[in-house]
Amino acid sequence: MDAVSNENEVRLRKGTTLNERLVLAGIAVILCLIALPGLAHLANDQWLGIAALFALLFGCLLLAAALFDRNVVWIITPGEILIGEQRPFGKLHRRLIRDDEISRMRLRKSLGKSVEFTLVIETQSEDTLTSPPLPDITQVRKTTAQIARLLQLPAPELAENPFDAANAAIRLGRPIGPKRLRAYRALIVLLACSLSLPFIYALWSGKLSALGIAVWSLGAILAFVLIRYLYRTSAFWIVRDGVLRFERLSLKGTTDTDTVRGDEVARIDIESGGRRGSHYIIAIRLRTGKKIRSPVLVGKDQTRAVRAEIIRRLELN
Known part of the structure; x- marks a missing residue:
């Protein structure tokens, strides 16, 4: 994604670079090559053949994503939006939308693996277009106001953004809060009990060996590392x-x-x-x-x- 170029132009991009596509395609090819020999076990209904089949399908999906994923760019200038879409081996498709064709513009907040903001444009012909994500998560208010000024439209209603520089x-x-504290304490108690009960029983029955003591100590160390990780994050x-x-x-x-x-x-x-x-x-x-x-x-x-x-x-x- 590109940042705002100047006061009279905003560029929004979505897609993957050539290097990213090559890496993804390489991973997909390696996965498929590894999975192919395992297909011989499929006729015998062995789990290795089933695993190889799933690995092959996953590799094919990765390869398709690398080859056919679209690159999209919106170039917003005074009075118009130029939209370009292209696949790696396809032609560049352009579409020009003038500001008098736009009936409404609104801001959409996506809460997937990350917080993203996109613009949703509704045209007079009842088309609905969704833009690539806005480029800078800390400048959503500023970028939205600039786009509204360029297209001579009312600024859309803003969604809550914890990263916005205007806050x-x-x-x-x-x-x-209290719920997270209670959950944290419960996790510590549950982890300690689940690790300790088998060894306490073995110690009580006199069957605890040196190997059991070593495993018990290792489990205690792993539990401490996990608690430290939760504490840090x-x-x-x-x-x-x-x-x-x-x-x-x-x-x-x-x-x-x-x-x-x-x-x-x-x-x-x-x-x-x-x-x-x-x-x-x-x-x-x-x-x-x-x-x-x-x-x-x-x-x-x-x-x-x-x-x-x-x-x-x-x-x-």
Whole structure:
């Protein structure tokens, strides 16, 4: 997605680059090649043949997505929208919509794996067109107002956006309330009991061996790592001008609250969210050496925009 080019033009893009398509196609081909030999077991009704069939179908779907996914661009200029659509091996299809053909424009908020905002255009001929996502998640209000000015239409009603730079505070994550605290404590108790009961029974009956003690110790270590992970990621940030306030669950199941000011920050980085390739976090390194990690954000463009807004609010270089 491109950012706003200038005051008289807005570009909205959706699609994948050539490199992304090549990577996706390569993964699909490798998956299909691995799955093909396993199809020989399908005649014997073995589970390996069924797994190979599903892997082959999944690889074919990935290959189709790489080959036939459309690239879409909206170029909005004074009085008109130029829409271009193209597949990798197809012709470029253009459509021009003038502002006098538009009967209504509204803003749609998508709550899938990430927060996205798109424009829905209804024309006089009763066509409904949905734009690619707006480019900067922190500038939705500004971009929407600019598009409405270019098309000479009333500004659409705005949906709630926790990342918008026009807000007095931007919010990352969900507030930590009593329900989350109770769920956190219940998870700790359930995890500890489920790991300990078999070993307690073995110890009571005198059947606990050295191997059992080793496995019990390993389970305790894994449980501690899981609790630490939940503790680090269960956070809620509120960023205002000059100060960042964050809340997170403590290891005791209570809420820790602290604030950070701009002069305490050494640098702000973007790091992998760990779970998926599209998940990222904002990591703030303090001058004391301590690191604070944000809740998970989806998409590098969104994460970069939020990071830039945090830098602006904390008045960092």
